[in-house]
Amino acid sequence: MIALNSPVKPDIRKLTKMLETINNNGWYTNFGPLHKELTIRLEEYLGVKNLLLTNNGTSALQVAARAIGSRHILATPFSFVATVSAFKWQNDEVSFADIDSKSLNLCPTAVKMAYRKGCKADTLVATHVYGNPCDVELFAKLSEENKFQIIYDAAHAFGVKLNGESVLKYGDASTLSFHSTKIFHTVEGGAVIFKNKDDLIKAEEIINFGIRPEIGVVDVGINAKMNEYQAAVGLGNLEVxxxxxxxxxxxxxxxxxxxxxxxxxxxxxxxxxxxxxxxxxxxxxxxxxxxxxxxxxxxxxxxxxxxxxxxxxxxxxxxxxxxxxxxxxxxxxxxxxxxxxxxxxxxxxxxxxxxxxx
Incomplete structure (x- = not known):
């Protein structure tokens, strides 16, 4: 059988060595040394700043929305179910606009018409479908005209560039999935790349139960941290x-x-x-x-x-x-x-x- 998908298998010898280091350290989660190393190396490899690792791609979407203050989403209807269910789960209001029939990405004209018809969404959620970038320049223009923020679901867009620059730099936030079926994986995992440093700081609190270091709980949060075992798989896969x-x-x-x-x-x-x-x-x-x-x-x-x-x-x-x-x-x-x-x-x-x- 020629399989539809077959996950990348981490080098078991290198992975075992990293797992032994984790065990010797006794530091399994909560922003450990491998978590920090993977964050730095991914930022360098992808050419981005303000990258936050998460435990999966769905959490990445949810945390991104809360960090930038989203409550009403205008989304593409052509994407994996998590692109929308992530927001429905946390009781965000969701609306849909149509896609372009040729690119299969969210259509800028459809978005423009939605706002003309009275759409009040504060955030646009657009997927780079199959790794094919959306019309990011036109969406940026529309966001200025209609005063909405943009989250790009970039789960398929690892390594994709526009004019030599990472597509992850566009929007107020871009999210990645590191599920085992993706190009780059940590078995389960994800990431958010924020435009603004303040949103990153807010998101770091959100994924850690709303705790701000040396102060305590400052807001409602969840547990969406990537653990050290996941980070080890990611570091190994990043080498290839x-x-x-x-x-x-x-x-x-x-x-x-x-x-x-x-x-x-x-x-x-x-x-x-x-x-x-x-x-x-x-x-x-x-x-x-x-x-x-x-x-x-x-x-x-x-x-x-x-x-x-x-x-x-x-x-x-x-x-x-x-x-x-x-x-x-x-x-x-x-x-x-x-x-x-x-x-x-x-x-x-x-x-x-x-x-x-x-």
């Missing part, structure tokens, strides 16, 4: 991340070359690199998608209709300013195998079968 990104980007390029005249592919941001987080294709309709899934599986190839359903259909109590494009995309987008262990010959086998089946 360049090879992983290069390999996945190469696979993405090969897929594109083989399929660009066979199926529709999402329109990529022209000034961004590809990190190979996912390999999405757009089929003609739901019937063709199901047909392809079935026949690929018969040939021992996994694939996944991702994302489905459109989130406005899940969270029906949220205000919807339109989600036609999202609903259409959710019925015909298919993600093909993409991971660090996938070989060039596997991609050629997959694309050969797709051509035959279609």
């Amino acid at each position: 991340i360049d090879q992983i990104l290069e390999h996945r980007a190469g696979l993405f390029e090969l897929y594109t070359k083989e399929l660009e005249n066979v199926v529709e592919l999402p329109r990529w941001h022209p000034e961004a690199n590809r990190n190979g987080a996912y390999m999405p294709i757009l089929l003609k309709d739901n019937s063709q998608m199901k047909h392809l899934i079935k026949h690929l599986y018969e040939r021992n190839i996994q694939s996944r209709n991702y994302f489905t359903p459109s989130l406005d259909k899940l969270f029906i109590d949220s205000h919807n300013y339109g989600a036609i494009n999202s609903r259409n995309a959710s019925e015909k987008v298919l993600c093909l195998p993409m991971h660090a262990h996938l070989a060039t010959k596997d991609v050629l086998t997959i694309t050969k079968h797709i051509k035959e089946i279609l």
Whole structure:
């Protein structure tokens, strides 16, 4: 079976050595030395400041919202369920605006129309879908005009740059997921990159029960800290991340070359690199998608209709300013195998079968 995903396996010898160090120190969590080291090294590698590690990507979204003062979210309906359920869980008000049918990212025109129709959201939440950057410059302009903040769900965008600068620098906060299925992982984990230092300081309190060092509890908080074992996995995986990104980007390029005249592919941001987080294709309709899934599986190839359903259909109590494009995309987008262990010959086998089946 050619698997849809296969997590990066940490070097067990290096990991064991770090775990022994943790055990000898007796410091397992609460901002330990490996936690601090991973924070510094990720900031250096990604070219960002004000990075806060968290225990998972969902917590990263929730903490980001509370740190910058969000309560009413205008979100994309085309994303993983956690992009919205993270805010619904903490009783934030959520509204939806539609996506662009070509890029599959939140559509600036749809956002503009939502505010013209009376949207009062204080924060826009946009996903860089499949690692494809949103129109960050236009969203920045819209945020000034309509006085909203921006959180980018960048769970798929590790290593993505715009004009040589990290896409994580945009918005008031960008969040990452370090789940084991992601390009870079700490088994479970996540991070928030804040625009402002004060928001980082606030978030550090939030993830530690609302405690400010040497003062005590200053606000309501939760426990969303990354532990030392997670940080150890991250430090190990960071050593091989360049090879992983290069390999996945190469696979993405090969897929594109083989399929660009066979199926529709999402329109990529022209000034961004590809990190190979996912390999999405757009089929003609739901019937063709199901047909392809079935026949690929018969040939021992996994694939996944991702994302489905459109989130406005899940969270029906949220205000919807339109989600036609999202609903259409959710019925015909298919993600093909993409991971660090996938070989060039596997991609050629997959694309050969797709051509035959279609």
